[in-house]
Amino acid sequence: NKAKKKKASATPKLSQPAIFIPVDRSPEIQEARLKLPVLAEEQVIMEAVRENPCVVICGETGSGKTTQVPQFLYEAGYASGIIGITEPRRVAAVSMSHRVAKEMNLSTRVVSYQIRYEGNVTDETKIKFMTDGVLLKEIQKDFLLQRYSVIIIDEAHERSVYTDILIGLLSRIVPLRNKKGMPMKLLVMSATLRVEDFTDNQKLFRTPPPVIKVDARQFPVTIHFNKRTPLEDYTGEAFHKTCKIHRMLPPGGILVFLTGQAEVHSLCRRLRKAFPFRKDEEADTSEAMRKFKKAKQKKTVSLPRIDLDNYSALPVDEGDEDREAGIGDEDDEGSDLDIGDDPGDAEEKADPSIPLYVLPLYSLLAPEQQAKVFRPSPPGTRLCVVATNVAETSLTIPGIKYVVDCGRVKKRFYDRVTGVSSFKVTWTSQASANQRAGRAGRTEPGHCYRLYSSAVFGDFSLFSEAEITRRPVEDLVLQMKDLNIDKVVNFPFPTPPSAEALVAAEQLLVSLGALKEPPRTGRVKEMEQARLSCPITPLGRAMASFPVAPRYAKMLALGKQQDCLPYVISVVAAMTVREIFVDLDRPAGSEDESSKLTQRRARLTQMRRLWAGQGASLLLGDLMVMLGAVGACEFAGCTPKFCEENGLRYKAMVEIRRLRGQLTNAVNAVCPEVGAFVDPKMAPPTEHQVVCLRQIVLAGLGDHLARRVQAEDILDPKWKNGYKTPLMDDPVFIHPTSALFKTLPEFVVYQEIMETTKMYMRGVSAVEAEWVPELLPQYCHFGPPLESPQPWFCSSSGTVRCHRSSTFFRVGWQLPAVEMEYPDGLERYKLFAKFVLEGQVCPKLKKHSSHLLSNPSIMLKTWARLQPRTEAVLGTLVSKRIDCRDALLSIWKTEDKCEELMSFLVSNHDVFSCIFLLQFCCLHTVSGSLNPCIKM
DNA sequence: CTCTCCCT
Structure with missing residues (x-):
């Protein structure tokens, strides 16, 4: 067949005999893959791989690199070991492995995948797709990755933290392997040409790896810029633009990019109102179909038939096209077709003659709702998906011809000093905006309407920042220390995190006991060096083996006391999985929906109260609510029905269940004598265990302690019900949905602080003041031993003991006197x-x-x-x-x-x-x- | 007394 002929005609380097491993592909597959642009570059790629230990391949989505490059390597005999490919997302790892297995006509025993909780890898596996975190964990077990002959890092342009660290590690592993006579190849694949961080980084690769550019098979997408850029009401602008597209342009799906859940729902409501297609949005499809058929009998629906694609080949002067198509905002006055610009007129009036099938899409949306966007829209309707960034990378919607891009993203920000998180809407990057536009050209030529001017676009940053520079790095630092990389500052990061972030990470890990405390005496310069190169402790090794954040790993390490382990595992799993409760706080579209929502809200509030319990258990606060929810859900068999009825996110509960299993295994691996197991009928903790849990939580969240400001100390009313934390001047608050909102305990620990309308603590749990000096001595200053009670000899420990007064670091909160060993001297x-x-x-x-x-x-x-x-x-x-x-x-x-x-x-x-x-x-x-x- | 992008 063609592919084999092509190979036979190529002349391989004489020094290296050609090895061809035959692959038996079906003719259809063969034909389809010959259309992929990457196939034209097979020779170039394989020659570069033969002659270089590391190669960079750039090719946008549609080039076929993810599915084809592993096959090239396999056929060229590089599967002496495993060919490993990392993906930043689980779905991609699973689906790519299935697709490549099918293309190669090989069993999933040979072309397999491995993700966090599952995989189908066997002894026969030759091509292995995995998530990047999985490979990082494997490096912990075998630093040289001896089972692999090739590693391919896919989607490197996304710059996920694990991808960055893998590239840093592999830049050292590959030469080491070659030195040891066990050659290994590294391929870095990126969708954009921004690869200087990899290629022009002397610390990373001393000789820059060759870069091979691969074309992408994409249909042309015409870009239309707005003349004016609305700074405030971009959702309103998105509404008008979508209406115009729908009224005036030929069939084809519309994809609208907005920034958040609330925006998505609000635009969906407005569009559904403007182009009603059925009354009951929540009705299932079969019922919708029946209704639709009825409606169809009454009138025929017609969409306009202007072929816009005729213009797409012409060089487009901004606005020209729009003028002819009659939908632009850039035209001179009056050249718009018959659509008024007033938001109040025709657009807002319901027009059922041209139904629009409007669907929301965001990450936290239930999977069955998400799945709707992949099914064909009801006959006679146009599909319109209103989405967040999920649709930019994670999910590809078929049949999209028009993209409406608001040009913004919602991003999480961390305050490096206080650790406070907030979400802010900012301009997106040029690379991101182009990626969004590309979504319109997957199946035919398309159009992208940008709700901002080309000047504004020109001011966008070219690429988004690497994630590693935008978040705390304590988890990464711990993983690296576990790999015996003590001087993390010297690690060849493609883009290094800030020195502040590294110092903060190291300090936290020392406080948790995961790293050895640096010496406090010596030369200033040496002390500073030591602060950034603390070696790992045995506790740190155990913590590094738990696949959760270090604060939570500490809790797991303490969990075996007082038979608390199953509870600690459940609480840690619940804290790790985001948003276990469904968001019911959106405005309803109809009265029916409104009453349903009110009902579900009430039910959830009632259940939260029930799960929090009373008295002793209530003091565990929001963590008790999580524990109660997990316990109740598991008891009921973790069914979608139970979740639905009780306001729990089914996907989150399934994730928690799997994470509990994984954490239980991890704890047993470190400490087999505890014999932990997952009990689906876990009894609620006893009062004593709840106290123990609160203490374990305190030990892990020691740097997240807050103290209520006493009424008599309040001078400024903004401090009413406020809490003080060591790192902040402004008050923080317990969120109204918290179990402890009304209790207002004097001391609490929190999971995180999120700034919205106020600084709110999330995941709040009450702690007793006397536990603080006892369990967090590293954060306390102690006064001289008290005279009364007098120091005494403790016959069980054989030591001199005393009471000492204590204060909490930085803030100097007076804490109760605590019994402890008499200070040295x-x-x-x-x-x-x-x-x-x-x-x-x-x-x-x-x-x-x-x-x-x-x-x-x-x-x-x-x-x-x-x-x-x-x-x-x-x-x-x-x-x-x-x-x-x-x-x-x-x-x-x-x-x-x-x-x-x-x-x-x-x-x-x-x-x-x-x-x-x-x-x-x-x-x-x-x-x-x-x-x-x-x-x- | 509320309102959160995406991923391991």
Whole structure:
């Protein structure tokens, strides 16, 4: 066949014998793939791969690179090991593996996939699609990736954090493998030509890898810019533009890009009102079809028939096309066709003669709702999808001919200092806008209407920033430390995160006990270096093996206490999965919908209250609500029906279920003796367990502690019901939907702070003040030991203990005095000496204490006022570092004769001395063992 | 007393 002939005619390099692994493709597949632009570049690509360890391939969607390049490599004999391809999304990994298996006529045992919770990889697997996070985890187990012969990083232009880190790691792994005689190839595939971050980065690749450009098979998309750019009401503008397209232009789906759920729903409502197609939007399709058929019998629907594509080949001067098509905003006055510009007129009036099938699309939308956009729209209607960014990369909608682009995105912002998150709508990038436009040319030539001027477009940044520069990096730093990359600053990031972000990450990990604390003394420069190169601790290794954020990993590490593990796992899983409750706070489209929504809202509020419980369990707050929801949902079998009835997002609950399984395995792997398992009929935690859970949560969220501002301290009314946090000057609040909104506990920990109309804490849980110095000593300052209660000897630990007052770092909140070991220093030796003489350390000595020459409390006198014999006792203890029972015992054990101690005891003719002497005699002559003497 | 893009 053609493909094989083509290969046979090529002349391979003499030095490398050509190896062709035959592939038996069906004629249809063969024909289809020959149309893909990437096939024309097969020789160029394979030659570059032969001669370079790393190669960059640029080709936009439609080039076929994702499906074909792995096949080229397989056929050229590169599957001695596995050919691994990473994707940033699960769906892509799964669907690509199925497609390539089908194209190659091979079983999924050979062309397989692996994503977070599932996979079909076998011993025979030769081509493996996986999500980027999966490969990163594999590097933890085998740094050289010895089972792979090739790694392909796909969609590298998206610059997901895992992709960036993988490229950094592979830039070192590939040369290492080649040095060890186990050659490996790296291919980086990008949809845009912005690859300088990879190619012109000396830290990454010392010799820049070759870049191969591949054309994309796309239909032409004509871009129409607005003359004016509405700064406020871009949804209104989107509405008008969509109406015009629908009224005036030939058939073809419309895809509108907006920024958020609320906007999407509001535009859907307006469009449905303007072009009603059926009354009940919620009705299922079969019913809709029946209604539609009825309607169809009454009147025939006609759409305008102007062929716009006739113009698309011409060089387009802005607005020219629009003028002819009659839909532009850029035309001179009056040249618009018969559509008025007033929002209030015809557009807003219902026009059922040209029905529009309007569908919302966003990530959190239930999958069955999402699926509607892939089905053909009812006959006689035009499809109009109002979407967020999901439609830009994740989901491709068939049959789109018109794209309306508002030019904005909603992005998450993190305040680097305070950690506060917020969502802001900003201009998108040129690359993004072009990607959106491209969605109109998948099946035929299309048009993209940009609701902003070409000048504004020119001011867009060329590309969006790499994600790694826009978010906290503690999870990434922990993963890297686990790979023994201690100096994370020196890592060859394609784009490095800010130094501040790295320092913050390292500090948090030290506070959690995942990294060793850097030395506090030494030269300033060295100390600064040390702060950015703390090595990982054993706890850190365990935490790194848990696939959740470090704060949550700490909770899992503590979870085995008091039989809390199943609860900790459930809470951590629920906190990790976003939005477990459905969003019911959207305005309703009809009265019917409105009453339904009100009903569901009421039900959800009622269930949240039920799940939060009362008394002890209520104090776990929002985390108790999550735990209750997970428990109840699992008890009911995690059915879509139960979720629907109780306001839970089914997809989220399924994710939690899988995550619970994964976390349970991870905990068992680190600590097999706990024998954790997932119990579908998990009983609610006892009151005692709830207290324990709250303490575990506090230990993980220590840097997220907030304290209520007491009524008497409020000077400014803005602080009413407000909480103070260590890092912020302004108050933060408990969200009205929180279980603790009415309780307002004095101390709370929170999952995160989100700034909306106010600074709101999410995922709030109450903690007791006395736990803070106990569980978070790393965040506390301690005062001198209190005189009352007096320091005492703790016979179970064998140490001197005391109470100390404490304050929380930075803010200096007074916390309750806490019991703890007496601080290191001379005072501790004095106290220990006193307790020895009193017979508290070794009770057998007690009967002699009344015969001592001085009262044991004399040991507490200042150094200068001690008598020589007491000074000698103290001096010996200090020189031998004996300030607790264990130290005393080990000295007795190790220093055979204890000459020093003995000599002063004898010379002092003290009764006390005799006792010691007796002890020694007893030790060495009678029993020969230490234990009988000191047993309590 | 409310209102959140996307991904591991």
